[in-house]
Amino acid sequence: MASPYNVRVFGDPVLRKVAEEITNIDGKLVQLADEMLETMYAEPGLGLAAPQVGIQRRFFVYDIGEGPQALINPVIHESAGEWVYEEGCLSVPGLYWEIVRPKEIHISGYDLSGNEVSIEADELLARLFQHELDHLDGVLLLDRLDPDTRKQAMKTVRELFIDGDPLAAQAAARAAAQERSQERTKDRGKTRPSKSAGGLTLP
Ligand code: ZN
Numbered sequence: 199m200a201s202p203y204n205v206r207v208f209g210d211p212v213l214r215k216v217a218e219e220i221t222n223i224d225g226k227l228v229q230l231a232d233e234m235l236e237t238m239y240a241e242p243g244l245g246l247a248a249p250q251v252g253i254q255r256r257f258f259v260y261d262i263g264e265g266p267q268a269l270i271n272p273v274i275h276e277s278a279g280e281w282v283y284e285e286g287c288l289s290v291p292g293l294y295w296e297i298v299r300p301k302e303i304h305i306s307g308y309d310l311s312g313n314e315v316s317i318e319a320d321e322l323l324a325r326l327f328q329h330e331l332d333h334l335d336g337v338l339l340l341d342r343l344d345p346d347t348r349k350q351a352m353k354t355v356r357e358l359f360i361d362g363d364p365l366a367a368q369a370a371a372r373a374a375a376q377e378r379s380q381e382r383t384k385d386r387g388k389t390r391p392s393k394s395a396g397g398l399t400l401p
Contacts, residue, residue, distance in 0.1 A: 201240035202233035203251035205288045207368055208338070208359040210252075213289055217247075217254045217334040220270050223312045227257070231268045231310055234259045241372060242379045243288045245326045247333035250289050258330035262323055269315070272307035272331055283325050287339050290355060292371025297342045299328050 206212055220227065230253065238246040238259055245260035259268045279301030286294040302320040305327050309315050319327055329339065340351050358367045 201237040203237045205237065205241060205246070205250050205291075205368070206252055207364050208290050208355050209364060210289075212249050212252050212254065213333070213338060214336045215249065215254055216336050217249050217256045219256050220308075223270060223308065223310060227270075228310050231257075231259055235261070235266045235268075238288075241288050242375060244322075245330045246288065247330045249333050249336075256334045258333065260326055260330065262326060268310050269305070269327075269330075270308040270310070272305055272327065272334070274303050274305050274328070274331060276304040277324075277328075278302045281321060281325070283322075285325065285329065285339050285342075286375075287329070289333075290338065290340065290359075291368050292374055293351070293354065293358075295339065295343055295347065295351060297339060299325060299342065303327060305331075 230248070234246050234248070234251060237251060238244075238261070244262055245258055247258040248255045256271045257268065258272070259266065261267065277300035280298055281301035282296050282298050284294045285297045286292075301324060302318070303324045304316070304318055306314065306316045317323075317327075332338070332342075340348055340355065343351055358364075
């Protein structure tokens with residue numbers, strides 16, 4: 199399936215830049231959100247930040263199974279607890295690491311209608327928000343690893359995406375991810391307890 203954007207992978211300098219605030223929510227941004235969602239579903243991924251498609255704006259889209267959403271100029275106000283989760287990234291495709299991050303967060307931002315939103319998130323959704331917000335600050339999941347693991351991870355990533363053929367690595371990872379996603383869908387309801395709405399608060 200052709201998607202509107204190619205997801206930028208490790209080594210692309212845009213992934214290391216701090217994105218700028220969005221000052222105007224207009225039709226262009228809504229269209230960008232649609233195209234980013236299409237790209238995200240095609241990969242497949244649960245979230246996609248604007249810098250991952252080469253756009254340096256503070257904005258990301260996501261869907262953890264409750265429908266497509268977008269968050270503009272997100273800010274994390276509070277975080278609590280600790281949660282270990284095997285995290286992956288479309289910009290470092292095919293690789294996963296166990297990463298410790300806060301378990302619960304309070305995040306706010308704006309939706310595509312310009313309404314302010316305030317969300318109390320935990321576990322997967324909280325993880326996703328932290329990961330995507332990192333992208334807006336030029337931070338990759340590799341930066342969240344402990345120094346020894348990071349050293350090894352950087353070596354692997356450099357070999358794959360810098361010395362190797364990034365497009366081939368990305369294509370292989372995409373195929374594996376699609377398989378993984380199909381399996382996850384198959385297993386859903388069988389092994390995973392049903393999740394509550396997760397305290398989604400919209401004012
Ligand atoms: Zn990512």
